[in-house]
Structures are given as C-alpha cells and as structure tokens.
Amino acid sequence: MIFTLGTHKKSGFFLSLIIILLILSPSFADKVKQPINAKKLVPACLLDWNSGPEYAVLVDKSRQKVFVYKRGNLYDPYKVYDCSTGENDGRKQKRNDRKTPEGIYYFIKSYEDRYLAPVYGTKALPLDYPNVIDKRNGRGGYGIWFHGTNKELMPKDTNGCVALKNRDVEELAGIVSLFDTPVIISSEIELVPEDQNEDQKRLIADIVEEWRRSWEGKDIDKYMSFYSKKFKSGWKDWGKWRSYKKQLAQKYNSIEVDVSDLNLFFHDGVIIASFEQDYRTPGFDSMGTKKLYLTQNSVEWKIIAETFVGYDKAKTVAKKAPDFSREEIRNFLFTWRDAWEKKDITGYISCYDKKFESRGMNLDEWELHRQRLNDKYSTINVDISNLKVQSLESGKKARVTFIQKYKADRYSDKGKKKILLVKKGKDWKIMEENWTRIR
DSSP states (O other): OHHHHHHHHHHHHHHHHHHHHHHHSHHHHHHHHOOTTTTOEEETTOOBOOSSOSEEEEEETTTTEEEEEETTBOSSOSEEEEOBOBSSOSOOOSTTSOOOOOEEEEBOOOEEGGGSOGGGTTEEEEBOOSOHHHHHTTOOOOOOEEEOOSSOOOTTOBSSSEEOOHHHHHHHHTTOOTTTSEEEEESSOOEEETTTTHHHHHHHHHHHHHHHHHHHTTOHHHHHTTBOTTOEETTEEHHHHHHHHHHHHHHOSOOEEEEEEEEEEEETTEEEEEEEEEEEOSSOEEEEEEEEEEEEETTEEEEEEEEEEETTTOOOOSSOOTTOOHHHHHHHHHHHHHHHHTTOHHHHHTTEEEEEEETTEEHHHHHHHHHHHHHHOSOEEEEEEEEEEEEEGGGTEEEEEEEEEEEETTEEEEEEEEEEEEEETTEEEEEEEEEEEOO
16 A cells, blocks of 8 residues: 555656646647637638728627627627527528528617517617618518517527627627628628738729729729629619719719728628718719629629718717717817917827827827927918718717818818727827828
8 A cells, every 4th residue: 555655646746747848848838828810810701991990790690609890800809799590591582581681781770678679678770681782682571680689599599680688789789880880691700811812802992993083084984894784773774874974974074082991891792892982073072981882793893783871861870878979079179170270289189099090100209290390380270171970889989070171381281081089088089090182
C-alpha cells in the first residue's frame, strides 16, 4: 500500500508537470489564444458597407438565429438572438404557405404592445415584404413582421414571421432605424474571406459612377445601357423610362447628381446599391435615398428596378425617444456654426465628442487643423441650408445632413455635410463629420 501510494503521488506529479509544459509550449499557447474568427471571415451578403446605417440584421433560418452586425466590425456579431421562423422550409411564395421570405428587406413600421394581439408579444416591426424583387418574381403574401411572443420560443413555429423573445425584440427595436437598417433573411448565412469580393465591389461601384455621369451628362443612350430590358419602375417599363428621362434631359439646361454613402448588399443573385442622392436642376432639386436593384444578365450587371425616398417623405425611427428634439439639434448646430464663424476654437471644439474622427484626424488633430485655418483667414462665413435630421438608436444618436456654403477671405466652396451626433447627458456632441463638394 505504501509503494502504491508513492507511485500514485509520483504519477500525479509527472502528469501535472506534463500539463504545465504543454500549456507553456508555443503551439499549445497559440491554440488557446486563437480568436474565434481567426480566418477573418465576413458575411457575404454585406458586400460593401462603410457608411449609412449603423447596424445590419441577418437571419439564418437553418440555425434559427438573428445576427446583428455593427458597421466597422464584420468579423463578430454585435448581438445574437434566438428566433423562430416559418414552420415550413423554403422561401415564401404565396399567402398562408407558412414560409418565411428570403431576401433583402427594411423595417417600415413599429408597433407597441397596446396595438398588438397577444400572439405578437410586446413589440412588432413590420418588413417591406413583398419588395420590388418579390413582386417581379410573382411572390405574394403580406404581413411579415419581426415580433415578440408571450409563449415559449420554439424553432420553426410561426406562420412566416420572425419571432423573438419579448426582451430581445424590444432591444432590437431600440437600435434599428426604419427604412434604413437592412434586414437580410437567408436559408443559411454564408461567410467568406474578407477580400474575396473586392473585384465585385469595385465593378458595381464603377457601374454606379458611370450611371451617375451619364445621367448628369444627359447621355440617355449610355444611361439606359445600365438598365435591363426587363426594368420596371411603377408603371414605366424600359421604353417609358427612357422617354421620361429624355424629356427631362431636354427640359433642363443642366443636371447635377451627387452620390454619397454607397453601400452594397447581396442576396441570391441580387445586389442592392443603396446611397444618398442629391439631384439638382435649374428648376427642381431633391435629396434622399436611392436604391438600385441589380441582377446579372449572363455576364453584365443591369439595373432591374430602383426606388427613391426623399428626405421629406422618409420615416425616421423605429422608436422615438421622448427627449429627442429636432429644434434642440438645430440650435446646437447653429451654436457650433457661430463658434466656427467667430473663430472661437474653445467653443467650437466643445461641440465635439472625445472619440471624434474625420478625414483621418482625431479630435486633437482636428483642433490643430481648425486653428491653422483660423490663423490663415481674417473672416469666416458658414451658411447652412436644407437641414435634415434623422434619429438613431432611440434618440441616443442623430444623423444630420445639410448644404454648407463656406466663405473665407478669397476662398469659398459649397458641399453636402453629413454629421453623426451622439447624446452625452443633456448635450449633443459631434462624433463623425463628412463633407462632399458640390460642383
């Protein structure tokens, strides 16, 4: 017994030593430290997403999961929720088939529990199903919502909606924006290497730029070459669309079109190119969100449908915060502008968040940049017009766009300014700032 006990003690000692040596060995340590997404895989559907909506919502029907990604980090989801989709597999085709649609959609409304039947839980966010692609392909049905549930969440247990736990759908509603946050529903989310789609991204970006130039240049033949012969917008087919654009080109002496914040979302052979469009003519101008729906015709990508929502018509938030005031933001912006014009660098910089970044500069570098301009010019004048305010994250953030005319001594310019504001206590602060010249 004494010998056996001593043997066990020695064996235990050597086993512990072996385990310690394994842990300290480089190969073992590397495996322990290896991140979950070591291969840097990203969702294939988020083809190019560098601006605009702060979040994207992805539904994986095979895993019964909702993944929320935050712009700037496509490696790991910001939030993951359990969900329940339609009890029948496959893409929705018609009413009462108990299937969940698959495609790229947007939230269009928000309902509180007092307006809902108990089956929908405490919150519901309707989608724009059927979208233009669904309608073109003859897919029917309606009333597809993200909603809560007052019973136990079970896999594949809805009539076609996406159900979540009440607390999860309420949290989701607090971070998404109506008509802005993309919702991509797939049978299974595909993850690909980050650089796999670089060529495709550049190709579509080039198509959008050439489309813009031909429109601005009133080259109707080239402009229409970007459209599929199957194109349709409302009651206008390809021929009627061409006639309509030709009439406008003849009507106006000049047409100016600016495109900014281009994002590309992909699903099942369809790419949505979503961007902010600023259209100007001598007699008419408009600003809003344009979406081009492109499909591949043998080799070439062609526009098969498009939509436009002007800022004056756009819905802004999934949930309005009681303390969100557009007048409050307007006053803040004019305070910021006045400090800029007066060359009050202390007051001007106090309007910015500590984490501010713009044009590759942090806040300290931005302050030095502005101080140099203050020293360079004797007078500065800044005019703000066409101001639009959009609430984000239940009023915790706001996206502001306006036309800015800047004049200093013998220098002047005009451009579209986009600012991201964040609420810090009772005060608004500028977190991001972008400017695009208007020729």
